Amino acid sequence: MAKYLLAYHGGATPDTTTQEERNAIMAQWAAWYEELGDAIVDGGAPTAVSKTVAPDGSVSDTGDTYVTGYTIITADSLDNALAAAKGCPVRESNGSIEVAELIDMTP
Numbered sequence: 001m002a003k004y005l006l007a008y009h010g011g012a013t014p015d016t017t018t019q020e021e022r023n024a025i026m027a028q029w030a031a032w033y034e035e036l037g038d039a040i041v042d043g044g045a046p047t048a049v050s051k052t053v054a055p056d057g058s059v060s061d062t063g064d065t066y067v068t069g070y071t072i073i074t075a076d077s078l079d080n081a082l083a084a085a086k087g088c089p090v091r092e093s094n095g096s097i098e099v100a101e102l103i104d105m106t107p
Helices: 019-039 078-085 089-093
Strands: 002-009 040-046 051-053 059-061 067-075 096-102
Touching (some): 019 040, 019 067, 078 096, 089 096
Antiparallel strands (some): 002 067
C-alpha cells in the first residue's frame, strides 16, 4: 500500500470559531478519523502562519492558499485516497484537500 499526504487548504480555524463550533468541528474530525481507522499513518496537525522561500532565497507571505494542516494515510490507489479525502471535515468550511502520493525513498 502506498502512503498519501492529505494537505488541507483553508477551512475554519480556531481563531475564527466559537467554542461550540470548535467542539462540533473536533467531533467531525474524530468521526472521520474513526472511519479511516488503520489507514491513518500520521494524524497530522493544523499549521500556523507560513512563509514561502523562492528559488532566489527571498521570503514572502504564502497568500490565500497556504497549507492549514495535514494527515498521512495509506491507500491502495490514488482514487481510493481521493475517496477517503472526500470525507474530510475541512470541506464543511469551504476548505480543500490536496492529495499526493508519497514516494518511498528507503533503500
